[in-house]
Amino acid sequence: MSRSCISLLFQRGALKWHQTSTQNSGALMFVPAAGLKDFPHPPDYSNIILPERRRLKTVDKVPQLPSNQRPPKMPRRNYLMRGPELVHNKLQYGDFGIQALTGGRMRWGHYEVLRLGILRKFDESRMFAVWRIDPPWKPMTKKGQGHRMGGGKGSISHYVTPVRAGRIIIEVGGKCEFSDVKGFLSNLAHLMPFPARAVSKQMLEEERQQEIEKEERNVNPFSFEYCVKNNIYGCRANLSKYAMLWYGKYR
16 A cells, blocks of 8 residues: 555544554554445436336237228238348437347237336336337238138238347336346346347447457458458358348348
């Protein structure tokens, strides 16, 4: 311990001299007189404005259509679940949320699991939650059991919402910290039909910075992207169009 630090502790009364009762008379030792504790300042929430409606809205199970319009049928459109999400991949309204790690489809039941789970756990007096995905809009058709092949496309069974990797599903914000919401957000993320996780705005920003640093510090010129672009060893013949489009990061 340096002399300046010891003198500062004496000035604050944290240490004092005490003469020991050993054989060497006049020996001195340090005895702590009071604990010196430095607690962090509480977070400042003065700039946070809570909205009037803080709960998640109920979602329609079937999209509302005009009375004179027949519900349309659609093809599978699996490309709506492929690749990364380029628009809704950042937190806008709150500091925390649930992010999809891969593509998938969300049914109406998954919306209710999220809505009821957050309603039970979060503190409405100082928190709020917002949907970041559309209600179920894509019709999924299905034929009855034992039905013969042919006869046209089956009837509409249910509606889903396609989700891409990196999509923010819900956001939670307010006068709270990540430790307050991480528990129930992680539990709800495991109930999704695709891998998902609880994220914070700071976590997403750190991951983006790490990706930029990895690209800058990379000294190996033979990356996956370089091999695909230059067709090293004829690798394009064994790759799908999606691997050549996203360089193996997404399917």
